[in-house]
Amino acid sequence: MDELFKDLPSVPSGEGRPDIHLCIFPHLREFLVADLREGHRRFLLLNTGEVIQGEFFRALEEEFSETLREETDLPFTHLINLPLRLEEMIRGVAMTFILKRLGIDPEAEDAPSVMVFVVSGGALAVHSRQIIENLHTLLAEVLAAAEVEEWDRAIGRLMAEENDVLQRMNQQELAEAVHGDSPDYFTLWENRN
Numbered sequence: 001m002d003e004l005f006k007d008l009p010s011v012p013s014g015e016g017r018p019d020i021h022l023c024i025f026p027h028l029r030e031f032l033v034a035d036l037r038e039g040h041r042r043f044l045l046l047n048t049g050e051v052i053q054g055e056f057f058r059a060l061e062e063e064f065s066e067t068l069r070e071e072t073d074l075p076f077t078h079l080i081n082l083p084l085r086l087e088e089m090i091r092g093v094a095m096t097f098i099l100k101r102l103g104i105d106p107e108a109e110d111a112p113s114v115m116v117f118v119v120s121g122g123a124l125a126v127h128s129r130q131i132i133e134n135l136h137t138l139l140a141e142v143l144a145a146a147e148v149e150e151w152d153r154a155i156g157r158l159m160a161e162e163n164d165v166l167q168r169m170n171q172q173e174l175a176e177a178v179h180g181d182s183p184d185y186f187t188l189w190e191n192r193n
Contacts, residue, residue, distance in 0.1 A: 019112030021135060022098065025158050026120050027165040032154060034139055035102065037112055041142050043151045044102075051097045060093045120162055132159075 023032040033044040067085055072078040095114065099106040117131060132155055140148050 017138065018115035020102070020114045021138075022114060022116045023135075023155065023158070024116060024118050025162040026118060027162055027169075028158060030158060032151070032158065033098075033102065034135065034151070035112075036138070036142055043139065043143060043147050043154075045154050046098075046101065051094065051101050056093065056097050059096075060089060063089050063093065119159060121166065 017036070019035070019037045021032075021034040021036070023034075025031060029048045031046055031048065033046060035042050035044070064086060067089065068082070070078065095116075096106045099111070099114075104112060135155075136148065136152060139151055143151070
């Protein structure tokens, strides 16, 4: 589990819980939102197509274009740092569009705090189970029992689907490695004659 969006409203440690929890499964099209704000409490299962679409790409292209053409005294350093800046841009634009999809103005002074969990890899086995249990407890305190049950079913299904995708990808990578087609594996001795 990682906090995915660094430069966005978050809850300083010791100052309460985040208003919105996002559970993102990087290899799936669906993601979960638990909105715990007073008066807005709800659970949502969203599709990336509701967020990542034409307007999203135009906003990202515009921001990247400005960054790319930025005047600087250190042009090579600027170019070398572009991948990191692009990653930050993607996160920021994605969060903006997720919040807008939830009907929230990300520029507002009272913008909610957001916690993002990326559920994948080794986290599926250990850390995510504990975090999911904690989120379940938190949701059970503020949502109706039917919504909590729906959330439990959705998170269970998405975790299983993410795990299936990862297993298929690992099997494919191993097959490519056996045939020498994978750049991620190497052999200590190889005779191609």
